[in-house]
Amino acid sequence: MAIRVAVLGCGIVGGGVVKLIREHHESLAARVGAPVELARVLERDLARAKAAGVDDNRVTSDPAQVLDDPSIDVVVEVMGGIEPALSFVERAIRNKKSVVTANKMLLAAHGARLFSLARECGVDLAFEASVGGGIPIIRVLRDALVGDRVEALQGIVNGTCNFMLTRMCDDGLSFDEALHEAQAKGFAEAEPSLDVDGHDAAHKLVVLATLAFGAKLDGFHVFTEGIRSIEPIDHRFAARWGFRIKHLAIGAERAGALELRVHPALVSTASTLASVGGVLNAIALQGHSLGPALLSGRGAGERPTAVSVVGDIADVARAKVLGVPGISLRGLQLNERKVLPTDDVETRYYLRFQVFDRPGVLARITGALGDARVSIEQMVQEGRGDESGSPVQVVMLTHVARERDVRAALQFLSVLDFVAKPVCLIRVHG
């Protein structure tokens, strides 16, 4: 008996999945113990399906022909977005089909509930492709670390941000120039907010943290900052002080609570994370017993993501053949977890003030920070006040401070008349 797979959506990833199932038919069959057959593709655009080499008679635009057909064993959801993906996935699960999804937005909003539904219905819900494209991070968190617990993780999980920051850092591009190039190369959407404002990374962090820390986080609103406020001067000062700027998704156990945040960060140039450039993604882990570990690879694109989907298809198909569907979720224990308020974060800070160069300004800034118990490690003023009255840049690194205290000081300073523009704040990682 063949395992019959249906793919919802024949876009970039869906097309890649269709091709890989065909190309690796033999090794898949050997691995699964039965042939894996592409039975149906849900897609309105016949040309798209044709381009991926799908026979016309396997393409349908009617969800019922996929979701309610008892002959379909595995449903692959690569449509993205919440609806109709959510309804389709729920319906497939209730109809006892195992589901493979690449949809981080869906999992961030409804993951814990869907895992629980899949367990009730005795099917698998696999999601390697939802984070880090071809990087097998989900498999590692789920299977390899059963004899350990994760203490912290840091991910470069948005390829668009990483590409743009790499170009800005290495080649001096501005944000706008880097964005235009990313759009021209197909690395960024026409409407780039999901990527450059950090929301995509936040969805992925929720998926990672659910698994790494066993946390129920459905719909949790992670503290999120994007990369719009970073200017060439920030890359220059970061480099001068031995750092590169990376957009990080950070999760950690802190005194019984979880710390979750997504923002740009200064990362030591000596660290492996700093060397992950361009559209590559990476996830660094600290395991209690394992110590530090890092996985990196292509975070997006047709083929890498499709490799993850096909690995998942092989797993859930094999479980079905062996008569043990639902096995991938065995041992997944999710609990309500307290998430630390962002105010309680403690880290070092990079601060760049744009101020009018008047007597006493530096004293006012350092005084306000000192009053808030924020201690400065080093400081540089770039430029001098001149007749034109254009502002100067005051750039500093603090010692470890509390977010609440830093914010209080910045709040106090923001209304003073020598402040020309809002401060640029970047947290330092590690």
Add this chain to the structure above:
Amino acid sequence: MAIRVAVLGCGIVGGGVVKLIREHHESLAARVGAPVELARVLERDLARAKAAGVDDNRVTSDPAQVLDDPSIDVVVEVMGGIEPALSFVERAIRNKKSVVTANKMLLAAHGARLFSLARECGVDLAFEASVGGGIPIIRVLRDALVGDRVEALQGIVNGTCNFMLTRMCDDGLSFDEALHEAQAKGFAEAEPSLDVDGHDAAHKLVVLATLAFGAKLDGFHVFTEGIRSIEPIDHRFAARWGFRIKHLAIGAERAGALELRVHPALVSTASTLASVGGVLNAIALQGHSLGPALLSGRGAGERPTAVSVVGDIADVARAKVLGVPGISLRGLQLNERKVLPTDDVETRYYLRFQVFDRPGVLARITGALGDARVSIEQMVQEGRGDESGSPVQVVMLTHVARERDVRAALQFLSVLDFVAKPVCLIRVHG
């Protein structure tokens, strides 16, 4: 019904396994679907077993009490070496016990045969801990890449070499100083040959290549060079030309054959592999569809390696509970593969000649290389001939050349009277 585990050898890794099974009893049981119980430890040294917290009545020095006891489900072999490990593993498999091993020497010599025996006997043979300590590379090659094929891999798989090279490169230590420090810190054995001469890395390459390229390589003698001939000046020139020296295990598909080699290599400082320092290990992969990927982490030590062993125990125990023992080897197809002769390797070379500075020497060297079709990219002479007659260093980088041609030229030059010492040859990676 509990799953009963026996551990052969209560050394560093064995002790770590015993501790993790105890500490993660609950999550293991949830994952496996039954309690996982440490039933017996084969160990002559009672004090060692006691130190790991094993009850005296569970310790035995009689192999039969472990290998022939039908109540034992899983045997964990962490003794190392060929015998008696080989006999014990074979006996356990024939007695229908699944085996988890960390023994790369055993697998390099007998892996394909043991996998085949395990399949015949319907049990699992899991070996995540044999390469890269806590890095889940075996799982990734075996499970995640079923929809892809590996085109090449490069591993930093010996922590002793990496620690020593890192200290030599960053802090200017000599080989002997670095070795003494590694020994003092417990990173190197009193008899360090297995590590510093590259044999350990060669064993691990055989294990990786078996899985990555589906090759039967039992007992294959990989071309292997260690790090003894590298001197501080080589690190200095490597840095000057934008490289770091790493000890690499390299495997690749080349025109239908396999390329397998273990040696020090110049790696671009911009690459992620170059940033993997100290005792860390890393494996870089190039998948046909996946593109580049990298996994890094601690390659040795009690805890990281034990995490891998316990992940394997969970897998094989779960398979046993589900009534599908042997599942981990499903789809593993090994074939006889041709291995490319080292003479056919094509790469760039770093060459350091130590010669007496007489007129015409440079012309003789460059002439011999030119005659052998080895083209020089850049060259530096350090020092000048003086009264003392001490030799000078001539250091160069070649363009891509064939190993056969480089060797022919070096052979020709080696017997000339201006050559003070054997040439130092380091291949350039990438």
